[in-house]
Amino acid sequence: MDELNDVLAAVGPRLRGLRRDRGLTLAYLAETTGISESTLSRLESGGRKPNLELLLPLARAYGVPLDELVGAPQTGDPRVHLRPVTRGGTTYVPLTRRAGGLQAYKLVIGPVGGEPDLKTHEGYEWVYVLNGRLRLLLGDGGLVMAPGEVAEFDTRLPHWLGSADDQPVELLVIFGRQGERAHLRARPG
Numbered sequence: 001m002d003e004l005n006d007v008l009a010a011v012g013p014r015l016r017g018l019r020r021d022r023g024l025t026l027a028y029l030a031e032t033t034g035i036s037e038s039t040l041s042r043l044e045s046g047g048r049k050p051n052l053e054l055l056l057p058l059a060r061a062y063g064v065p066l067d068e069l070v071g072a073p074q075t076g077d078p079r080v081h082l083r084p085v086t087r088g089g090t091t092y093v094p095l096t097r098r099a100g101g102l103q104a105y106k107l108v109i110g111p112v113g114g115e116p117d118l119k120t121h122e123g124y125e126w127v128y129v130l131n132g133r134l135r136l137l138l139g140d141g142g143l144v145m146a147p148g149e150v151a152e153f154d155t156r157l158p159h160w161l162g163s164a165d166d167q168p169v170e171l172l173v174i175f176g177r178q179g180e181r182a183h184l185r186a187r188p189g
Helices: 002-021 026-033 037-045 052-062 066-070
Strands: 085-087 090-094 102-109 124-131 134-138 141-145 150-154 159-163 169-176
Touching: 002 037, 002 052, 002 066, 026 037, 026 052, 052 066, 102 159, 124 134, 159 169
Parallel strands: none
Antiparallel strands: 085 090, 090 102, 102 169, 124 150, 124 169, 134 141, 134 159
16 A cells, blocks of 8 residues: 555656646646646645546646556566656767667757866767767867767767757767777678
8 A cells, every 4th residue: 555655646746747847837737638727736746646537638738648647667568668868968868778788879968058078988989960060079189070970989088079059969879888889881882
């Protein structure tokens, strides 16, 4: 019974987070779902227990499965659903999930103020610019990359990735912790 209470208690904060992340007001959500603002507020604060009559219209309004609203464990679908993480103005979307070996990510780097902070770590990185202009600092040098351009480098060299023009930049990154490099093959012409 404690587990059920814990699940129900987590629904309110999850609903509030979804609403705030999407920039919606209680008034708008009430109009969309037919649920009163006071009921929505009590649901979010934990003053009212969720039930299917309330959760189904909310799931439809948010465009998410009911399981996501209640935090139900994944069942039946063996695929891994990787979630983006945002840190320091950069959103990391993992595209692979395996221990060791090469890891792939999509990065969306927003404009970041202040001086670049070059980092070093073990590994090797391959970067492909999808959209925007990337400023890549490597050691004492740097360059600006446009969509379609690729760079690869040893991450033991001090490096930094950022927006070149205060606009978001999107890129694919393949990273090998043990220094694996991307191997390109081309067919003979």
